Every structure is written in structure tokens, then in C-alpha cells.
Amino acid sequence: MESAALSRIGLAGLAVMGQNLALNIAEKGFPISVYNRTTSKVDETLDRASDEGKLPVAGQYSPRDFVLSIQRPRSVIILVKAGAPVDQTISALSEYMEPGDCIIDGGNEWYQNTERRIVEAEKKGLLYLGMGVSGGEEGARNGPSLMPGGSFTAYNNVKDILEKVAAQVEDGPCVTYIGEGGSGNFVKMVHNGIEYGDMQLISEAYDVLKNVGGLSNDELADIFTEWNRGELESFLVEITSDIFRVKDDYGDGELVDKILDKTGMKGTGKWTVQQAAELSVAAPTIAASLDCRYLSGLKDERENAARVLEEAGLKEDIGSASRGVDKKRLIDDVRQALYASKICSYAQGMNLLRAKSLEKGWDLNLGEMARIWKGGCIIRAVFLDRIKKAYQRNSNLANLVVDPDFAKEMVQRQAAWRRVVGLAISAGISTPGMCASLAYFDTYRRARLPANLVQAQRDLFGAHTYERTDRPGAYHTEWTKLARKSQ
Numbered sequence: 001m002e003s004a005a006l007s008r009i010g011l012a013g014l015a016v017m018g019q020n021l022a023l024n025i026a027e028k029g030f031p032i033s034v035y036n037r038t039t040s041k042v043d044e045t046l047d048r049a050s051d052e053g054k055l056p057v058a059g060q061y062s063p064r065d066f067v068l069s070i071q072r073p074r075s076v077i078i079l080v081k082a083g084a085p086v087d088q089t090i091s092a093l094s095e096y097m098e099p100g101d102c103i104i105d106g107g108n109e110w111y112q113n114t115e116r117r118i119v120e121a122e123k124k125g126l127l128y129l130g131m132g133v134s135g136g137e138e139g140a141r142n143g144p145s146l147m148p149g150g151s152f153t154a155y156n157n158v159k160d161i162l163e164k165v166a167a168q169v170e171d172g173p174c175v176t177y178i179g180e181g182g183s184g185n186f187v188k189m190v191h192n193g194i195e196y197g198d199m200q201l202i203s204e205a206y207d208v209l210k211n212v213g214g215l216s217n218d219e220l221a222d223i224f225t226e227w228n229r230g231e232l233e234s235f236l237v238e239i240t241s242d243i244f245r246v247k248d249d250y251g252d253g254e255l256v257d258k259i260l261d262k263t264g265m266k267g268t269g270k271w272t273v274q275q276a277a278e279l280s281v282a283a284p285t286i287a288a289s290l291d292c293r294y295l296s297g298l299k300d301e302r303e304n305a306a307r308v309l310e311e312a313g314l315k316e317d318i319g320s321a322s323r324g325v326d327k328k329r330l331i332d333d334v335r336q337a338l339y340a341s342k343i344c345s346y347a348q349g350m351n352l353l354r355a356k357s358l359e360k361g362w363d364l365n366l367g368e369m370a371r372i373w374k375g376g377c378i379i380r381a382v383f384l385d386r387i388k389k390a391y392q393r394n395s396n397l398a399n400l401v402v403d404p405d406f407a408k409e410m411v412q413r414q415a416a417w418r419r420v421v422g423l424a425i426s427a428g429i430s431t432p433g434m435c436a437s438l439a440y441f442d443t444y445r446r447a448r449l450p451a452n453l454v455q456a457q458r459d460l461f462g463a464h465t466y467e468r469t470d471r472p473g474a475y476h477t478e479w480t481k482l483a484r485k486s487q
Contacts, residue, residue, distance in 0.1 A: 006071040007033040007058055009161055012089055013079035014041035020141035021079065021106070021133070021165070023048060026055035028164040033058045035066035067096035074101040075158045077131075082109045090117065099125025102154040106133045108268055111182030111189065118150055118181065127154035132178075132188020134377035135167065143167035145377035146175035147191070149184025149362075167376025174372045179362035186275075186356055187369060190349045193272025193286045195379050196265075197345035198236055200289035200433040205338045206240070208420060212427050213330045217244040217254040223331055231339055234381035263293045272352070279355040282443075283348040284436035285341065292432055316428060325423075336416035341437035343410065346387060347400035348440070367391030401441060410441065 011022045014036040025032045026049060034045050034057055042059040049057035060066035067074060074097060078089050086105055093103070103126060105114065114130030121128040132147030133140065146166045148155050155162075155177045166175040178184045209215045209223065224241035228234070248255045269290045276283035295302070350366055357364035370388040374380055390403040400406050421438055424431040443449065458464040460479040468475060 007031045007056075007069055008071055009033075009158065010035065010060075010066055010070045010074065010076040011079065012036065012066065012076060012093065014045050015079070016137050017106075017133070017140045018079035019045045019048060020137055021077070021144070022057060023052060023055060024141050024143070024165050025161060026057045027053065028161070029056075030161050030164070031056040031058065033060050033066055033069040035060045035063065063092045064096045067093055072098070072100070073127075073157055074098070075104060075154070075161075076102070077104045077106050079106045079133075082107045083113070086113070086117075090121075094121075094124060094126060097124075097126055100127070102127035102129065102151065102157060104129040104131050104148070104154070104158070105185075106131050108132070108188065108192070108266060109182075109185050110271065111185040114150065114182035114185050127151040127157075129154045130182050130185040132184050132191065134188060134191055134373075134379075136378065139167065139376045143174070143376050145191075145372050145375065145380070147178050147184045147187045147372065148175065149178040149180065149182060149187070152177060152180075166372075167380075169371075169375040171371060171374075174375045174377070176365075176368050176372050178369075179357070179364055181360060181362065183357075183360070183362045183364065187353060187364070189268045189271050189275070190353050191373065191377065191379060192268035193276075193283070193352070194345055194349040195236075196269040196272070196289040196293070197285040197348070197433060198234075198342060198379055200292055201285070201338055201341045201345065201437070202236055202240055204424075204431040204434050205334050207429055208334055208424050208431065209331065211429055212325060212423055213327050213334075214325075215327070215331075217256060220244045227335055227338075230335075231383060232335065232342075232381075235378060236381075260299070261296055262299050263296045265290075265293050269293070272349075275356065276348070276352050279352065279359065281348070281352045281355045282440060283352060284440050285345040285433050286348055288432040288436040292430075330420075330423075333416040333420050336413040337420040337434055340410055340413040340417045340441070341434045342381075343383075343400055343406055344437035344440050345433075350387070350391075350400060365391075365395075366397075367395070399444065401444060414441070 008030045009025060010033040011018055011025070012035045014022070014034055022032055022034050022045060034042060036042050039061050042061060046057060046059045049055040058069060060069055067076070070076065076093060078086060080086055080089050086107065086109065090103060103121060109130055111130065118128045129148045129150040133144050135144035139145070143166055146162055148162065162175045163173040166173040178187050206220065209220060215223070221241050221244035224237055224244065228237045228241060243256050244254060246255045248258050251258070269286065273283060273287045273290050276286070353364055353366060353369060356362070367388045370384045370391065374384045386405065387400065390400060390406065391397055394403070397403055401410050417438055421431055421434055455466040456479065459466050459476055463476055465474040465476045
């Protein structure tokens with residue numbers, strides 16, 4: 001009788017994401033206890049549970065009552081701000097938890113914090129999962145992509161819940177056991193890095209179409225709607241078409257034109273770029289998107305630079321670049337350039353996951369990562385199914401651009417890609433994401449690079465040695481002495 005009255009799972013942290021995930025769990029038939037330090041949030045959640053179908057949500061107002069209201073072995077999801085608040089919440093709840101109980105952190109946490117907490121939890125006999133949750137507020141309520149890593153036992157304890165709560169696609173729920181340690185948080189971090197790249201590339205496509213093509217917001221809305229019916233079908237392309245249609249409540253025209261051009265960020269993109277550098281993995285598209293967010297923050301400096309350089313004689317060349325442009329061809333070229341650039345961005349993210357997996361022994365299944373991103377999450381896109389299949393064909397695939405299917409598409413699109421980048425450069429429109437993707441493609445595809453000269457320079461000034469193409473071994477040359485002798 002007592003067990004029947006207990007909740008199947010608990011959730012602490014009732015900001016919008018926490019509330020929505022709790023209601024999603026309850027709606028799927030799992031009674032859930034909820035707790036928040038600010039008691040009004042508990043009441044708010046209970047009101048929503050009643051309004052949205054008398055869902056089985058039990059509100060608790062103290063850590064002790066919250067923990068004791070959950071069936072053993074207890075599973076508690078925490079959705080609070082990353083860092084110290086997570087440690088504080090764990091401390092408050094674990095006081096009443098027993099060996100075999102599990103804590104699941106659903107925030108965007110730095111993976112090493114999760115690995116530290118796993119060790120700390122083990123000392124108390126507790127299990128721990130670091131679970132990436134993607135999809136924003138809507139995903140949390142209706143079906144997110146979930147990336148749980150850590151204790152496999154803990155995952156099995158809540159597998160039935162997570163599989164019902166996650167977004168559903170034709171080949172299963174968008175959740176899988178990621179791996180040990182902080183792998184779930186790491187995979188979510190890289191997901192966000194890819195998301196940075198994706199958003200930057202879409203904004204560049206918009207910039208070129210608007211400023212070189214001279215397209216109106218209504219035309220842009222129609223173009224993105226059309227693109228969302230083809231190979232570019234994705235959440236981000238879909239919402240972009242919606243953004244262009246929203247009118248400004250405070251004046252004429254569309255709201256998008258009134259938004260200040262300064263981009264915010266939470267840190268996961270920065271972590272992705274830092275990890276790429278640590279692991280010697282090239283991620284130029286993601287890095288370019290991060291740099292653009294930094295530069296966007298320098299609004300006053302950029303406005304001053306525009307004035308100073310105009311006074312110095314710099315003239316905007318957008319008008320001349322747009323004259324005589326075939327709009328229909330430009331739209332199609334930009335579509336192809338966006339697609340090819342996006343593939344490079346995803347390739348960089350996948351290579352980062354593979355490198356970290358090898359370093360940590362996580363044994364990540366890259367095809368399965370692509371599969372669980374097909375629904376619920378921000379980077380969900382129709383071509384993720386093809387990325388999944390590419391890794392199923394070859395689990396050791398070195399790079400997406402050398403998968404036979406993607407290789408063919410990259411080759412078919414490169415002429416359009418180059419035209420768009422060239423046109424943007426001529427017009428003085430920055431396309432750092434597309435340029436970075438194209439440079440990545442061009443560097444990766446070349447059998448021989450000018451790195452031979454860099455190695456010669458390193459050997460000259462630092463005696464770092466070099467290898468030869470025609471014989472084995474490391475060599476050092478007295479370059480300056482020999483050069484002077486030859487003169």
C-alpha cells in the first residue's frame with residue numbers, strides 16, 4: 001500500500017525546463033514528485049499539472065519529504081543551474097538518500113564536474129547519471145533528445161521512463177545509453193557546438209540573400225519554407241522561416257529587423273572549441289561561429305569601426321556585387337553552399353566525439369548519436385538519418401566527407417559553394433562559417449599541403465627536425481648556413 005502511494009521518480013528544480021520535463025514524465029503515466037527551494041514554483045507546477053489533464057504530480061516542500069516520497073531504488077532528476085547550485089542540491093538531497101539510489105543531472109554541465117560527482121556519489125553508495133537534454137522548453141514538454149552517461153545500472157532503472165519521455169522517430173526513441181563517466185554531458189556539449197555552427201551558417205545564408213540578393217523578409221520566409229521540404233529539412237531551418245513572418249508590434253515591418261545584432265551564449269560552444277584544441281581536432285566552422293558571437297558583442301566598437309573606415313575611404317561594395325545577380329540562381333547556390341557547409345560542421349563535431357571516445361575509452365557509437373539527434377533536439381535534421389547510415393556502413397569512417405554518398409554531394413555542390421563565398425567576399429559580407437567550412441573541405445581533400453614549408457621554418461629556427469617524402473627518419477638541416485653558401 002505504501003509503495004503504491006509513492007512516486008516512480010522525482011524532479012528537483014522547477015524553472016520552465018524542469019516543469020515541462022516533469023509534466024512530460026507525468027503525462028506518460030509515471031507518477032512524479034517535484035521539489036523546488038522556492039515553494040511557489042512547486043505550487044505553479046501543481047497548478048499546471050491540474051490544468052493540463054490532472055497529471056500525477058506530487059508537490060513536496062522539503063528535501064526530506066521529497067526524497068522519501070519516491071519508490072526505492074530512488075531516481076531523482078536535478079534541473080538547476082550548472083556548477084555550485086548542482087553541488088548544493090546534491091548535498092541537500094543525498095542526506096536522505098540510501099545506497100542504490102540515483103541522482104540524474106539534466107543540466108548543461110562540464111563533463112569533468114560530472115566525473116567528480118560520480119566518484120563522490122560512489123562513496124555514499126549512490127549512482128549517478130549526467131544526462132544531456134536537448135530540445136528547449138517545447139522538447140522538454142513534448143519529447144526531448146536525451147543523452148544519459150554514467151552508471152549503466154542507474155540508466156536501466158529509468159530506461160522505461162526515458163524511452164517514453166524522449167522524442168519518438170521511426171527507428172526508436174531519441175535516447176540511448178551514451179557511455180561511462182561524463183560522456184552524456186560531453187556529447188550534449190558537442191551537440192551544442194554543432195548547433196553554434198548551424199545557426200551561424202544559416203545567418204550567413206540570410207545575410208547573402210538579403211544584402212546581395214536584395215530579398216525581402218516575405219521572400220526569405222518562403223525560401224526557408226521551401227528549403228525545409230528538401231535536403232535542408234531541419235528544426236533550425238523551419239523556425240527561421242517562422243521568424244521572418246513575425247510582424248513588429250511596435251512599428252512597421254518585421255520584428256527580426258528590430259533585434260539588436262548581439263548574440264548571447266552559455267558556454268558550451270566555448271567548451272567545444274577548447275576541447276577540439278586539446279584533442280588536436282580541427283573544428284574551424286564551430287570556432288568561427290564562436291568568434292562571430294564574440295565579435296557581435298562588440299557592437300559599439302563595430303559601429304565606430306564602420307565610421308572610421310568609411311572616413312578612411314572604405315566604400316560598401318554590396319550594391320555593385322548585387323547588380324546583375326540572377327536571384328533564382330543565387331537562391332539555389334546559397335542552398336547548396338549551406339548544405340555543404342553544414343556537413344562540414346557535423347563532420348567536425350563527430351570527429352571530436354570520436355577523438356574523446358578514444359581518449360576516455362567510452363566506445364561511443366557515432367551512428368547512434370546521429371540517430372538520437374533525429375528528433376526532439378535543436379540540431380534535428382533529415383540528413384542525420386544519412387549520417388547514421390554512413391557510420392553503420394563504416395563505424396571507423398575517418399570523416400563524413402569521405403563517405404561515398406556525402407563525397408558525391410560535396411563534389412556536386414562545390415561550384416555553387418565557391419560562387420557564394422566569392423560573391424560574399426566581393427561584396428564585403430563576412431561569411432566566416434561558410435569560408436571555414438570550405439577551407440576545411442579544401443584542406444582535408446588535398447593530398448599535399450604547404451605544411452612542408454612550415455616544417456622547414458620550424459626546423460630552421462628551432463631545430464625541430466622534419467621527415468622526408470622519399471626516405472624514412474627525422475632530419476635536421478643547417479638552412480641559413482647552406483642558403484648563404486649557395487648565394
